[in-house]
Amino acid sequence: MAEINTRILFKSRPSGWVTPENFEAVTADVPAPGPDDVLVRNIYMSLDPYMRGRMNAGKSYISGFELGEVMRAGVVGQVAASNNANFAEGDFVNGMLGWENYSLVPGGNGLTKVDPSLAPLSYYLGVLGMPGMTAYVGLLDIGEPKEGDTVYISAASGAVGQIVGQIARIKGCRVTGSAGSDAKVAYIRDELGFDAAFNYRAVESLDAGLREACPDGIDVYFENVGGEMLDAVLNRINPFARIVACGMISQYNKERPDGVHNLMSLVRCKAKIHGFIVSDHWDRLPAFTRDMGGWLKEGRVKYREDIAQGLENAPATFIGMLKGENFGKQVVQITDDPTR
Amino acid sequence: MAEINTRILFKSRPSGWVTPENFEAVTADVPAPGPDDVLVRNIYMSLDPYMRGRMNAGKSYISGFELGEVMRAGVVGQVAASNNANFAEGDFVNGMLGWENYSLVPGGNGLTKVDPSLAPLSYYLGVLGMPGMTAYVGLLDIGEPKEGDTVYISAASGAVGQIVGQIARIKGCRVTGSAGSDAKVAYIRDELGFDAAFNYRAVESLDAGLREACPDGIDVYFENVGGEMLDAVLNRINPFARIVACGMISQYNKERPDGVHNLMSLVRCKAKIHGFIVSDHWDRLPAFTRDMGGWLKEGRVKYREDIAQGLENAPATFIGMLKGENFGKQVVQITDDPTR
Numbered sequence: 001m002a003e004i005n006t007r008i009l010f011k012s013r014p015s016g017w018v019t020p021e022n023f024e025a026v027t028a029d030v031p032a033p034g035p036d037d038v039l040v041r042n043i044y045m046s047l048d049p050y051m052r053g054r055m056n057a058g059k060s061y062i063s064g065f066e067l068g069e070v071m072r073a074g075v076v077g078q079v080a081a082s083n084n085a086n087f088a089e090g091d092f093v094n095g096m097l098g099w100e101n102y103s104l105v106p107g108g109n110g111l112t113k114v115d116p117s118l119a120p121l122s123y124y125l126g127v128l129g130m131p132g133m134t135a136y137v138g139l140l141d142i143g144e145p146k147e148g149d150t151v152y153i154s155a156a157s158g159a160v161g162q163i164v165g166q167i168a169r170i171k172g173c174r175v176t177g178s179a180g181s182d183a184k185v186a187y188i189r190d191e192l193g194f195d196a197a198f199n200y201r202a203v204e205s206l207d208a209g210l211r212e213a214c215p216d217g218i219d220v221y222f223e224n225v226g227g228e229m230l231d232a233v234l235n236r237i238n239p240f241a242r243i244v245a246c247g248m249i250s251q252y253n254k255e256r257p258d259g260v261h262n263l264m265s266l267v268r269c270k271a272k273i274h275g276f277i278v279s280d281h282w283d284r285l286p287a288f289t290r291d292m293g294g295w296l297k298e299g300r301v302k303y304r305e306d307i308a309q310g311l312e313n314a315p316a317t318f319i320g321m322l323k324g325e326n327f328g329k330q331v332v333q334i335t336d337d338p339t340r
Numbered sequence: 341m342a343e344i345n346t347r348i349l350f351k352s353r354p355s356g357w358v359t360p361e362n363f364e365a366v367t368a369d370v371p372a373p374g375p376d377d378v379l380v381r382n383i384y385m386s387l388d389p390y391m392r393g394r395m396n397a398g399k400s401y402i403s404g405f406e407l408g409e410v411m412r413a414g415v416v417g418q419v420a421a422s423n424n425a426n427f428a429e430g431d432f433v434n435g436m437l438g439w440e441n442y443s444l445v446p447g448g449n450g451l452t453k454v455d456p457s458l459a460p461l462s463y464y465l466g467v468l469g470m471p472g473m474t475a476y477v478g479l480l481d482i483g484e485p486k487e488g489d490t491v492y493i494s495a496a497s498g499a500v501g502q503i504v505g506q507i508a509r510i511k512g513c514r515v516t517g518s519a520g521s522d523a524k525v526a527y528i529r530d531e532l533g534f535d536a537a538f539n540y541r542a543v544e545s546l547d548a549g550l551r552e553a554c555p556d557g558i559d560v561y562f563e564n565v566g567g568e569m570l571d572a573v574l575n576r577i578n579p580f581a582r583i584v585a586c587g588m589i590s591q592y593n594k595e596r597p598d599g600v601h602n603l604m605s606l607v608r609c610k611a612k613i614h615g616f617i618v619s620d621h622w623d624r625l626p627a628f629t630r631d632m633g634g635w636l637k638e639g640r641v642k643y644r645e646d647i648a649q650g651l652e653n654a655p656a657t658f659i660g661m662l663k664g665e666n667f668g669k670q671v672v673q674i675t676d677d678p679t680r
Contacts, residue, residue, distance in 0.1 A: 053608075226603065245606050259599010263566065266585050266615035268393075273613045275606035 005030045006311055008099035010065045014055055017253045018322060022055070023071065023315040031104040032081075038108040039081040042097055043337050045311075046074035046125035047318045047330040048159065049224075052252040070098035071314075074130060076114060076121045077103070078338065084108040092116050092339075094124045099314055101334060116339040119296065126159055126329040127303040128292060134246060134278040135163035136288045139222060140171075142276050143244045147172035149219035150238075152210070154229050156197065157184040157304070159329035160246060164222045165194055166301045173220070176213040178229075180324040187327075192302060206232035220244065223273070226251040227258035234262035241271040253322060304328030345370045346651055348439035350405045354395055357593045358662060362395070363411065363655040371444040372421075378448040379421040382437055383677050385651075386414035386465035387658050387670040388499065389564075392592040410438035411654075414470060416454060416461045417443070418678065424448040432456050432679075434464045439654050441674060456679040459636065466499055466669040467643040468632060474586060474618040475503035476628045479562060480511075482616050483584045487512035489559035490578075492550070494569050496537065497524040497644070499669035500586060504562045505534055506641045513560070516553040518569075520664040527667075532642060546572035560584065563613070566591040567598035574602035581611040593662060644668030 004027050011024040033039045051073065054065045065071060075097035079087050087093065087108050095111040097103035105111055114124045126132060138160075145151055151168040155161045156177025165188060168175045177188050178200040188194045196213040203209035210218070210232055217238035223230060226248025233243070251257040266272065295301040306326040308317040311334045321330040344367050351364040373379045391413065394405045405411060415437035419427050427433065427448050435451040437443035445451055454464045466472060478500075485491055491508040495501045496517025505528060508515045517528050518540040528534045536553040543549035550558070550572055557578035563570060566588025573583070591597040606612065635641040646666040648657040651674045661670040 230603070245603070247607060248604050251604060257601045257604060259601050260603055261597045261599050263570070263585070263600055263613070264588050264591060264597060266613055267587060267617070268615070270615050270617055270620055272615065273603070273606055275608070275610050275612065277607070277610050280610055 003030050003101070004028075005100055005102045007070045007101075008311065008314055010055070010067055010069055010071050013057055013067070014253070016255050018052065018055065018319050020315050020319070025312060030102045033083050033104060034106075036084050036107045037082075038079055038084050038087045038093075038105040038111060040075070040077040040093055040095070040097060040103045040105060040111070041080040042075045042077040042101060042103055042334045044076045044122040044125055044307075045099060045314065045332045045334055046129070046131075047314070047321050047332060048074070048131065049247050049249045049252065049322065051318070052249075052322060070100055072096055073099055074125050075103065076124050082108075087111065087113070092121060094129065099311065101311065118293070121337055121339055122305060122307065122331050122333075123303065125331055126305060127163055127296065127301065128289070130278055131159035131329060132163050132292055133281070133285065133288045135160045135167060136292065137278055137281040137284050138244045138246050138276055139164050139167050139220070141281065141284065142274050143220040143222065143242050145171050145173050145220050148174070150174045150176060150214050150216055151220040151222065152214055152218045152233065153177040153222040153224070154200075155179065155224035155249060155324075156188050156194065157327060158224065161222065161224055162188065162192060162304060162328065163301065165192055166295070168220075169193055170295065170300060174216075178209060178213070181327075184327055187304065191304075200229070207235060210236045217241075222246060223248065225249055227260070231260050231262050234260070234265040237265060237269050237271050239269050239271070241269055243271065243273040245273050245275040249322065249324075305331050307331045307333050309333050343370050343441070344368075345440055345442045347410045347441075348651065348654055350395070350407055350409055350411050353397055353407070354593070356595050358392065358395065358659050360655050360659070365652060370442045373423050373444060374446075376424050376447045377422075378419055378424050378427045378433075378445040378451060380415070380417040380433055380435070380437060380443045380445060380451070381420040382415045382417040382441060382443055382674045384416045384462040384465055384647075385437075385439060385654065385672045385674055386469070386471075387654070387661050387672060388414070388471065389587050389589045389592065389662065391658070392589075392662055410440055412436055413439055414465050415443065416464050422448075427451065427453070432461060434469065439651065441651065458633070461677055461679055462645060462647065462671050462673075463636075463643065465671055466645060467503055467636065467641065468629070470618055471499035471669060472503050472632055473621070473625065473628045475500045475507060476632065477618055477621040477624050478584045478586050478616055479504045479507050479560070481621065481624065482614050483560040483562065483582050485511050485513050485560050488514070490514045490516060490554050490556055491560040491562065492554055492558045492573065493517040493562040493564070494540075495519065495564035495589060495664075496528050496534065497667060498564065501562065501564055502528065502532060502644060502668065503641065505532055506635075508560075509533055510635065510640060514556075518549060518553070521667075524667055527644065531644075540569070547575060550576045557581075562586060563588065565589055567600070571600050571602050574600070574605040577605060577609050577611050579609050579611070581609055583611065583613040585613050585615040589662065589664075645671050647671045647673050649673050
C-alpha cells in the first residue's frame with residue numbers, strides 16, 4: 001500500500017490544561033499485517049473525558065498513555081487487510097485503536113465486529129458503546145432509581161448525560177439536568193424531555209439553579225462534573241440519596257482539584273457517593289444491548305453527536321471537549337464512511 | 341422530695357467552637373410524676389460527637405436542641421418514682437433524657453430497662469448501646485469487611501472506633517488506626533491488638549502515617565474525622581474500597597468545613613463513601629446484642645471509658661471531648677452508682 005499513515009503521538013504530559021503542544025503528528029507507512037494480524041482503516045474515533053486522566057503520570061482508572069506512543073481511543077473502522085480467520089476484508093469493527101488512519105491489530109485482539117445495518121457506525125462509539133453502557137450501568141445498577149425519584153444530571157447533553165436522562169425518564173423518574181449553554185438546555189428539555197434544566201453558566205448560583213430545578217431535593221445525582229457542582233448538590237440531596245460518580249470533568253485540568261466542603265451531608269442524609277467504571281460491568285452487556293437497541297428502535301432514546309472532521313483536528317477537538325465546547329457526543333471522523 | 345434538681349440548659353448556639361457560655365446551669369425542684377409518668381434519677385450520661393450537630397440551627401441527623409431547654413443525652417439511671425405499670429421504683433433504665441439530676445419521663449416513653457448483672461451500667465451508653473451498635477452496623481453492614489482486608493479507623497480509641505477495630509479483628513481483617521496521643525496509640529495497639537497505629541499529631545504527614553500503617557492500601561475506612569484525614573485516605577484506598585462515613589468530628593466546630601480534594605479517587609478506585617445513622621438499623625439490634633454480649637463475655641472485646649465526675653463538669657467535658665481530650669468513651673457520672 002502506497003498510502004501514508006498519519007499518526008498522532010503523545011508528546012508531552014500536560015500540567016493543568018491540555019495544549020496542542022502535548023501532541024505531535026507524524027507520518028509513517030501503512031503497516032503490513034503479519035500472520036494472524038488485522039489491519040483496520042479507522043473511520044470514526046471517540047473523544048471522551050476519561051482520556052484526560054490517561055495523560056497523567058499518576059494512575060488513572062486504566063493504564064496511562066505512554067509518551068512517544070500513538071494516542072489511543074475507541075475507534076470504529078473497516079478491515080483493510082486480514083490474515084486472521086475471524087475477520088475478513090470489509091468487515092466493520094470496533095476496538096481501542098490509535099489516533100491514526102490505519103491501526104495494525106496483532107491477532108485481531110480486542111476487535112469486535114459491528115453491524116452497520118442496525119445503527120450508524122459512529123453509534124457504536126456512543127449510545128451503543130462504552131458511553132451508553134456507562135449511562136445504563138451507572139444509573140440503573142449504581143443509582144438504583146425508583147419511580148418518582150428526582151434524578152439530576154450534570155453535563156446532561158454530553159455523551160453519557162443525554163443517555164442517563166432518557167433512561168431515567170423511561171424508568172418513571174423526574175429528570176433534571178444542567179449544561180453549559182442555552183442551546184444545550186433547550187435540547188435536553190425540549191428534545192429529550194427533561195422535566196427541568198438550567199444553564200450552569202447563567203444561573204445566579206448553582207444552589208439557586210438546583211433549588212428551582214429540584215424543589216423536592218435530589219434522590220439520584222449522576223456526577224460528571226465534580227468540584228463546586230458536587231458541593232452544591234450535597235446541599236440538596238434527600239435522605240438515602242445515591243451520587244453516581246462517573247467522572248469529574250471540571251477537575252481534570254486543575255493542578256489541584258477544588259475542595260468539596262459539604263461531605264457531612266452524606267452522614268446527615270445517610271447518602272453515598274459511589275464511583276464506578278463501566279469495564280467492571282461487562283456482565284451487563286447483553287441486557288444493555290437488548291434494552292438500548294430496543295429503545296433506539298422505538299424512538300424512546302434519541303442521540304446527538306458532534307462530529308468533527310479530520311484526524312489533524314483531533315487535538316483541538318479534544319481540548320474543546322474538555323472545555324465543554326462539544327454539543328452531544330464528541331466524535332472525530334477520520335475518513336469517509338462507506339455506509340453513509 | 342426536698343432534693344434540688346440541677347439542670348443544664350442550652351443557652352446559645354455556638355458559632356465555631358462550643359464554649360461554656362453556650363450552657364447555663366439552673367436549679368429547679370425535682371418534678372413530681374403525674375399519672376403514668378416515670379421519674380428517673382440519672383446516674384451516667386453519654387457525651388458523643390453527634391451532639392455538636394444538634395446545637396446548630398440547621399438540620400442535623402436528628403432534631404436540633406431547642407434554645408432555653410435542657411440539654412439532652414443518652415442516660416442510664418434508676419427509677420426514683422413511678423406511676424407507670426411497666427416501671428417499678430429501683431429499676432435501672434436507659435433513655436434519651438436531660439443533662440440533669442432527675443428526668444421526668446411522660447408515660448415512660450422511650451425508656452428501656454437494663455440489667456446491671458450483665459454489664460456495668462455505663463456500658464449501656466457505650467459498647468452495649470448506641471456507639472457499640474454504630475460500630476457494629478457501620479463496619480459489618482456498610483463496610484462489608486472481608487477476611488484479610490485492611491481496615492483503617494480514625495479516632496480509633498474513641499467510643500465507636502475502639503469497638504470497630506475489635507470487631508474487624510474478630511472478622512479476620514488487618515486492623516489499623518490513628519489517635520491523637522502516644523498513650524492512645526499504645527492502647528489500641530497493645531491492649532486492643534490493632535496491627536498498626538499512629539499518632540496523627542506526631543507523624544510527618546498523614547500520608548506518611550498511612551503509608552507506613554497500611555502498606556497494602558486501605559479496603560475499609562471507618563471515617564470518624566473528615567477533612568484532611570479523609571483526603572489523605574482517599575489517596576491510599578484500594579479498588580472497590582468502602583468508606584463508612586460515621587462522623588467527621590474534625591469539622592463540627594469549623595465555620596466552614598475544610599475542602600476535600602481527592603474525590604476523583606472514588607471513580608478511579610470504583611469506591612464509595614457511604615453515610616449512615618444507626619437509628620435506621622434497629623432491625624439489627626437482636627444480632628448486635630447477641631454478638632456483642634458474647635464477645636464481651638468471652639473477653640474478645642475490651643472497652644475503655646473515660647468517666648468524668650459531676651453534672652456541673654458536663655459542659656467542659658463535652659468541649660474537651662470535641663477536642664479529643666477524652667481517652668475512651670466519654671461518660672459523665674452524675675451521682676453514685678448503687679451497683680458498684
